Amino acid sequence: MNLxxxxxxxxxDAIRAELSRTKLSTSTLNFIVWIDDPNRRDWILERAAKLSxxxxxxxxxLDNTGADGGSATVTTCPRDPESHxxxxxxxxxxxxxxxxxxxxxxxxxxxxxxxxxxxxxxSGIRESSRPAFEALLPLSDTLLVxxxxxxxDESALRLVADFHRARxxxxxxxxxxxxxxxxxxxxxxxxxxxxxxxxxxxxxxLYITSGSASEALYLGxxxxxxxxxxxxxxxxxxxxxxxxxxxxxxxxxxxxRVHSICLDSDTSWYHGEVTEDPTVVSIWVEGDHARExxxxxxxxxxxASLIERAILEQGPDEMFETSLxxxxxxxx
Amino acid sequence: MTSTxxxxxxxxxxxxxxxxxxSIVFFGASGDLTKRxxxxxxxxxxxxxILPEHYGIVGFSRSQFSDDEFRDAMHEAIDEFSRxxxxxxxxxxxxxxxxxxxxxxxxxxxxxxxxxxxxxxNDRELGTGGNRLFYLSTPPSVFAAIVEQLDxxxxxxxxxxxxxxxxxxxxxxxxxxxxxxxxxxEVSKVFDEKLIYRIDHYLGKEPVQDIxxxxxxxxxxxPIWNRRYxxxxxxxxxxxxxxxxxxxxxxxxxxxxxxxxxxxMNLLAxxxxxPPVASDADSIRDEKYKVLRAVRPxxxxxxxxxxxxxxxxxGSIGGKPVPGYREEPDVRPDSNTETYAAVKLWIDNxxxxxxxxxxxxxxxxxxxxxxxxxxxxxxPHRLFGEAGDALDNNVLVMKIxxxxxxxxxxxxxVPGPKMHIRSVSMDFNYGTGFGVVSAPAYERLIGDxxxxxATLFTRWDAVETAWQIVMPILDRWLNTIDESFPNYSAGxxxxxxxxxxxxxxxxxxxxx
Numbered sequence: 001m002n003l004x005x006x007x008x009x010x011x012x013d014a015i016r017a018e019l020s021r022t023k024l025s026t027s028t029l030n031f032i033v034w035i036d037d038p039n040r041r042d043w044i045l046e047r048a049a050k051l052s053x054x055x056x057x058x059x060x061x062l063d064n065t066g067a068d069g070g071s072a073t074v075t076t077c078p079r080d081p082e083s084h085x086x087x088x089x090x091x092x093x094x095x096x097x098x099x100x101x102x103x104x105x106x107x108x109x110x111x112x113x114x115x116x117x118x119x120x121x122x123s124g125i126r127e128s129s130r131p132a133f134e135a136l137l138p139l140s141d142t143l144l145v146x147x148x149x150x151x152x153d154e155s156a157l158r159l160v161a162d163f164h165r166a167r168x169x170x171x172x173x174x175x176x177x178x179x180x181x182x183x184x185x186x187x188x189x190x191x192x193x194x195x196x197x198x199x200x201x202x203x204x205x206l207y208i209t210s211g212s213a214s215e216a217l218y219l220g221x222x223x224x225x226x227x228x229x230x231x232x233x234x235x236x237x238x239x240x241x242x243x244x245x246x247x248x249x250x251x252x253x254x255x256x257r258v259h260s261i262c263l264d265s266d267t268s269w270y271h272g273e274v275t276e277d278p279t280v281v282s283i284w285v286e287g288d289h290a291r292e293x294x295x296x297x298x299x300x301x302x303x304a305s306l307i308e309r310a311i312l313e314q315g316p317d318e319m320f321e322t323s324l325x326x327x328x329x330x331x332x
Numbered sequence: 333m334t335s336t337x338x339x340x341x342x343x344x345x346x347x348x349x350x351x352x353x354x355s356i357v358f359f360g361a362s363g364d365l366t367k368r369x370x371x372x373x374x375x376x377x378x379x380x381x382i383l384p385e386h387y388g389i390v391g392f393s394r395s396q397f398s399d400d401e402f403r404d405a406m407h408e409a410i411d412e413f414s415r416x417x418x419x420x421x422x423x424x425x426x427x428x429x430x431x432x433x434x435x436x437x438x439x440x441x442x443x444x445x446x447x448x449x450x451x452x453x454n455d456r457e458l459g460t461g462g463n464r465l466f467y468l469s470t471p472p473s474v475f476a477a478i479v480e481q482l483d484x485x486x487x488x489x490x491x492x493x494x495x496x497x498x499x500x501x502x503x504x505x506x507x508x509x510x511x512x513x514x515x516x517x518e519v520s521k522v523f524d525e526k527l528i529y530r531i532d533h534y535l536g537k538e539p540v541q542d543i544x545x546x547x548x549x550x551x552x553x554x555p556i557w558n559r560r561y562x563x564x565x566x567x568x569x570x571x572x573x574x575x576x577x578x579x580x581x582x583x584x585x586x587x588x589x590x591x592x593x594x595x596x597m598n599l600l601a602x603x604x605x606x607p608p609v610a611s612d613a614d615s616i617r618d619e620k621y622k623v624l625r626a627v628r629p630x631x632x633x634x635x636x637x638x639x640x641x642x643x644x645x646x647g648s649i650g651g652k653p654v655p656g657y658r659e660e661p662d663v664r665p666d667s668n669t670e671t672y673a674a675v676k677l678w679i680d681n682x683x684x685x686x687x688x689x690x691x692x693x694x695x696x697x698x699x700x701x702x703x704x705x706x707x708x709x710x711x712p713h714r715l716f717g718e719a720g721d722a723l724d725n726n727v728l729v730m731k732i733x734x735x736x737x738x739x740x741x742x743x744x745x746v747p748g749p750k751m752h753i754r755s756v757s758m759d760f761n762y763g764t765g766f767g768v769v770s771a772p773a774y775e776r777l778i779g780d781x782x783x784x785x786a787t788l789f790t791r792w793d794a795v796e797t798a799w800q801i802v803m804p805i806l807d808r809w810l811n812t813i814d815e816s817f818p819n820y821s822a823g824x825x826x827x828x829x830x831x832x833x834x835x836x837x838x839x840x841x842x843x844x
């Protein structure tokens with residue numbers, strides 16, 4: 001339902017009246033979504049709606065693209081007459097371009113149920129959104145960003161790294177990092193054989209091809225943080241013995257995806273490459289420790305699933321934060 | 333396991349992958365269960381990257397298949413029955429390389445020698461490390477023969493010097509107490525109890541596992557989980573399906589043996605047991621066994637009062653006409669087999685003294701519905717409510733299928749100037765609560781057996797005790813013809829005799 005109101009109070013009354021038509025039976029979270037990029041608006045709305053449908057949650061979309069025409073939209077999930085249970089995923093979308101930061105805070109505090117975690121998905125790209133960000137951040141338990149959501153280059157990741165350096169206590173999640181867990185597992189799998197563990201300490205070159213910079217930088221940062229490498233310039237690390245590991249990154253293919261990796265050790269080449277099925281990676285080893293091709297599935301990498309993981313895993317993610325700090329050093 | 337601990341890249345990574353390599357053998361591989369459940373479960377474990385890196389799958393049955401024909405048949409089965417849709421390349425082709433087939437008889441030593449060769453080939457070529465998991469998805473009548481042949485072929489744990497050998501046994505474990513004991517005697521000659529995984533797929537369902545979480549991970553329920561606050565407990569396993577293609581089996585089994593003795597009794601144990609001292613398999617199974625031991629034996633002369641049976645007649649399900657039980661394929665036209673069973677049990681211990689547990693299960697009922705309903709006692713004093721207001725008892729419902737979740741019914745004031753009270757429901761649904769779809773039970777249980785986690789499998793002492801509980805009813809029903817059969821219409825709530833059983837206690841069944 002679209003509600004036209006001229007003041008915050010009037011629109012709050014109208015929203016509350018609409019929400020009261022159904023009852024929220026179980027609520028697991030508040031999900032606040034900020035959008036100011038018209039190009040990504042539909043993509044983000046679709047995923048927010050998907051999450052809203054799956055979770056008994058309250059989703060508040062603050063749309064600063066101006067596309068909402070000054071209205072507030074309330075979407076409630078009615079009780080399914082065929083089911084004893086209620087799928088509750090109320091969503092309120094507000095044209096945030098009409099309001100200042102104080103009014104947005106009023107919406108959040110008035111509408112979001114208390115006592116459940118609040119996740120802020122920040123997809124803002126405009127500098128003018130900064131006051132809204134600063135106002136909404138204290139109201140959230142977890143900040144969710146996507147450093148490869150809109151851009152292929154490293155600019156967004158640099159902002160994330162700078163933010164974490166400035167405010168290390170904010171519980172932060174980056175979808176670009178979360179997409180990498182199958183790749184991390186796959187790379188670790190190369191070296192699960194104890195006989196190959198020493199290979200990890202003879203890696204000299206690291207090649208990653210990805211659709212955006214964040215994925216490659218995060219994987220490099222993760223390996224560095226696990227293996228005691230330190231960044232030495234933008235394209236190299238130094239290991240504990242002072243030996244250099246070159247880091248080659250190529251941006252190619254679908255954005256937000258890793259396409260191939262190769263780790264060169266003194267004796268072998270460890271390869272991983274996406275197959276014609278984008279959900280399957282083939283891995284193989286050449287050289288002294290040659291192994292024939294094996295296949296690895298890449299499960300649960302859709303954005304809604306990643307957001308769910310961000311919800312379920314509360315508190316700081318030490319591995320992510322350590323890797324992010326390494327990335328920050330790499331970016332200078 | 334050691335390798336993952338010392339690999340620095342593993343630190344902080346969460347992986348569900350099973351670490352032990354393993355070959356799994358499906359006996360009865362050409363059967364319905366393998367096609368519908370087992371192979372799709374293994375495929376989905378592979379898709380989720382849970383299968384170990386080194387694995388082999390061997391089908392064994394009497395049907396003649398080449399390896400490729402069996403793979404093709406399993407590909408079709410996965411395409412049709414897998415929850416994740418058709419199997420696609422390149423992963424399917426990779427998976428298929430791990431699948432092979434042995435055609436043989438369950439009592440033929442030569443067939444088991446061929447099986448042994450297939451497993452040794454898996455060890456050599458697929459790196460399965462001598463670990464073997466044997467899955468008996470065959471009729472119970474051949475369980476003992478398979479176990480005997482496994483031992484004779486050197487495939488039992490005694491001869492396995494390089495890895496482990498475990499066995500999964502499908503229900504029913506025996507057809508009565510004597511046959512169950514005889515089967516146990518045969519199986520335990522070869523496999524120690526810790527190596528026997530008696531599968532009851534109900535235990536792999538998320539809501540069943542959540543019974544323990546609800547009870548022992550929350551402080552608010554346990555204080556009222558006893559005779560002081562609980563009026564009665566109803567456990568229901570209702571199906572809309574008939575016997576489908578299983579008429580021959582079912583007509584020799586019936587609802588009491590097919591459902592009550594295993595699935596429903598397991599639910600009773602989980603809901604009534606004392607808190608276990610730890611969360612390991614044996615601590616939990618100790619408590620399940622203890623509470624089953626406390627179930628009061630039904631005396632022969634009480635069977636007609638404390639149990640009810642039914643058999644469905646023709647009727648309609650979802651608006652479609654369906655035949656009566658005696659008209660189903662492979663069912664005797666004068667069958668005395670019950671398709672509905674209801675039982676009232678008492679648990680003679682401090683927690684549950686005088687609290688009746690009503691158990692029921694049936695086919696061709698009005699709705700598919702499995703649940704446990706804890707009905708709490710009435711208010712000691714009625715303070716609120718207008719004369720016409722009905723003050724319902726609080727009810728906590730654990731929904732098992734098709735919905736999965738928890739519902740609590742309580743009384744609340746109707747908005748307005750007067751103190752009208754109405755019953756309302758507070759619901760929690762797994763799918764929406766956590767945003768994930770529960771994996772089918774077989775995926776969880778096969779994975780657990782590969783890991784060596786027996787928590788969700790039934791131990792022999794509990795199986796034996798469950799048979800002891802139902803035997804007086806079974807004996808009575810086998811030895812007396814129920815002249816009222818068929819006594820309920822397909823699509824109904826069950827036979828009137830079941831309603832009368834509760835009416836005698838001034839109670840009634842929850843609507844299915």
